[in-house]
Amino acid sequence: MCLALWGGPAAAPASPRLAGGETTVSRARADDFLEPLANLGLLRQERHLIGRSLFRNPWVIPPSSTDARDGLGPVFNARSCLACHRGGGRGHPPQGDEPLQSLVVHVGVPDGATSRPEPTYGRQIQTYGVSRGPAQGLAAANAALDGRTATGEARVSVSYRTVEGHYDDGTPYRLREPRFNIEELAYGPLSERARLSGRVAQPLLGVGLLEAIPEARLAALADPDDRDGDGISGRLARLGNGRVGRFGHKASQPDVLAQTAAAFRDDLGITSALFREQPCTAAQTACRAQPNGDGPQQAGVEIADDLLAATAFYVRTLAVTARGPVEGTARRGEALFERIGCAACHVPAHRTEQLAGFPELSGQRIYPYTDLLLHDMGSGLDDGLATAEARSAEWRTPPLWGIGLTGRVTDGQSYLHDGRARTLAEAVLWHGGEAAAARARFAALARDERAALISFLEAL
Numbered sequence: 001m002c003l004a005l006w007g008g009p010a011a012a013p014a015s016p017r018l019a020g021g022e023t024t025v026s027r028a029r030a031d032d033f034l035e036p037l038a039n040l041g042l043l044r045q046e047r048h049l050i051g052r053s054l055f056r057n058p059w060v061i062p063p064s065s066t067d068a069r070d071g072l073g074p075v076f077n078a079r080s081c082l083a084c085h086r087g088g089g090r091g092h093p094p095q096g097d098e099p100l101q102s103l104v105v106h107v108g109v110p111d112g113a114t115s116r117p118e119p120t121y122g123r124q125i126q127t128y129g130v131s132r133g134p135a136q137g138l139a140a141a142n143a144a145l146d147g148r149t150a151t152g153e154a155r156v157s158v159s160y161r162t163v164e165g166h167y168d169d170g171t172p173y174r175l176r177e178p179r180f181n182i183e184e185l186a187y188g189p190l191s192e193r194a195r196l197s198g199r200v201a202q203p204l205l206g207v208g209l210l211e212a213i214p215e216a217r218l219a220a221l222a223d224p225d226d227r228d229g230d231g232i233s234g235r236l237a238r239l240g241n242g243r244v245g246r247f248g249h250k251a252s253q254p255d256v257l258a259q260t261a262a263a264f265r266d267d268l269g270i271t272s273a274l275f276r277e278q279p280c281t282a283a284q285t286a287c288r289a290q291p292n293g294d295g296p297q298q299a300g301v302e303i304a305d306d307l308l309a310a311t312a313f314y315v316r317t318l319a320v321t322a323r324g325p326v327e328g329t330a331r332r333g334e335a336l337f338e339r340i341g342c343a344a345c346h347v348p349a350h351r352t353e354q355l356a357g358f359p360e361l362s363g364q365r366i367y368p369y370t371d372l373l374l375h376d377m378g379s380g381l382d383d384g385l386a387t388a389e390a391r392s393a394e395w396r397t398p399p400l401w402g403i404g405l406t407g408r409v410t411d412g413q414s415y416l417h418d419g420r421a422r423t424l425a426e427a428v429l430w431h432g433g434e435a436a437a438a439r440a441r442f443a444a445l446a447r448d449e450r451a452a453l454i455s456f457l458e459a460l
């Protein structure tokens with residue numbers, strides 16, 4: 001199959017420039033990551049547009065006259081997917097007094113190697129709510145919500161500690177380490193041992209292609225006992241149901257459909273056949289007593305299966321942007337990326353397999369720069385909160401495709417799971433654990449070599 005690309009070269013033999021294979025869209029017009037796959041046929045584009053409206057339009061608080069679009073809350077973080085995934089790009093931590101927007105705060109109580117949900121607040125702090133009770137101090141932050149009296153779970157802010165260091169050549173740098181502060185707790189005190197961790201919204205480009213990387217390929221890249229002795233292990237995130245997790249900062253969801261359903265429930269308060277329970281714990285009686293947005297055709301859930309599937313279809317059919325020219329300095333940077341060991345986890349290339357129902361995504365040579373495995377990233381990135389699959393210092397290698405467009409797609413740069421890194425170099429300097437040797441080799445580079453490495457990342 002050979003398909004013409006939007007404004008790009010005709011699909012020729014696989015080339016890293018076509019980072020998403022035949023799905024790749026032109027870089028020239030890339031102001032967001034919300035273009036449909038370049039090889040999506042006309043009928044399929046219609047379906048994509050249906051999903052697009054579900055992704056963009058705000059959901060409303062039940063009960064309402066629009067059964068199909070109500071169900072928001074009782075507690076939630078945003079009213080639409082787009083509110084956090086602006087332009088399909090990454091989120092950022094709040095600045096100054098701004099309420100949390102495209103970053104969510106996870107909460108839990110460490111328990112041996114794993115952690116339990118916080119008994120009252122669960123696993124995520126939802127900062128908005130639809131309570132008809134007396135307005136708590138959160139009213140100001142909630143005023144944007146149709147002027148309704150609303151009670152979220154709490155207000156969270158972030159403050160930073162500066163961490164100073166220097167490259168091996170003596171050049172100083174300053175990093176910032178976040179601390180999440182919680183106030184105005186609407187359902188009583190938080191467990192004393194609770195830990196908070198920030199999670200920025202992740203960029204959505206090419207997630208359908210990531211879903212189509214064969215599981216056997218990921219298993220072959222994993223080396224949990226570090227048999228090859230390179231200091232890098234990498235584990236598959238084996239979920240309770242036996243499937244392999246790929247999505248989320250801790251690879252806790254197996255596919256885009258499950259991730260979408262989890263987002264509907266945890267971020268918007270919208271239940272589905274996959275996640276039937278509202279995000280209220282047993283202790284949150286006021287939360288549990290709120291009206292539900294289910295309709296007669298929806299079998300007790302707030303979003304019907306076909307609409308959930310349409311939303312996931314939209315997200316799966318978001319294209320990858322072509323990579324920029326890798327010449328001169330950037331080409332030197334690409335060689336350094338390989339030489340100092342970045343590619344051991346940020347694995348450049350994969351070939352996708354058949355993904356049922358998605359011929360466009362199948363059989364593509366792609367260049368995402370990830371192994372989708374969990375890696376121990378050391379104490380600097382350890383947030384003290386484990387999940388069933390991932391220890392507290394373990395994170396999934398994020399894909400790097402499109403990372404050079406961050407400043408163009410979102411108004412600002414914030415990298416790593418909690419958005420603490422303000423530049424690509426800061427992101428690398430936080431690497432530790434299995435990536436400690438690669439980080440040390442980066443810090444030992446000469447100034448022009450560091451610049452070359454960064455200019456390669458900027459071309460992605």
Ligand code: HEC
Pocket residue numbers: 055077078079080081082083084085101102103104199200201202203204207246247248249250252256259260263264267268311315
């Ligand atoms: C309140 C902010 C917020 C909203 C609203 C939101 N997301 Fe997200 N999204 C996030 C965060 C944070 C993550 C990382 C989650 C994690 O690590 O568990 C994420 C991750 C994802 C991912 C995984 C990307 C990857 O590379 O692993 C997908 C896909 C996704 N969201 C889709 C959606 C869809 C579809 C919706 C609407 C139904 C949505 N999101 C609504 C914040 C949000």
Ligand code: HEC
Pocket residue numbers: 232249337340341342343344345346375377381395396397398399414415416417418424427428431434435438439442457
């Ligand atoms: C042991 C595996 C491993 C190695 C080696 C490694 N990384 Fe990473 N990288 C990760 C993981 C895991 C994260 C996410 C950490 C987090 O979110 O806290 C990450 C995050 C990043 C990010 C931020 C991405 C984003 O979306 O926020 C950049 C940029 C990056 N790495 C570049 C590099 C470069 C350059 C090198 C070589 C010097 C390198 N990495 C080596 C595993 C690795």
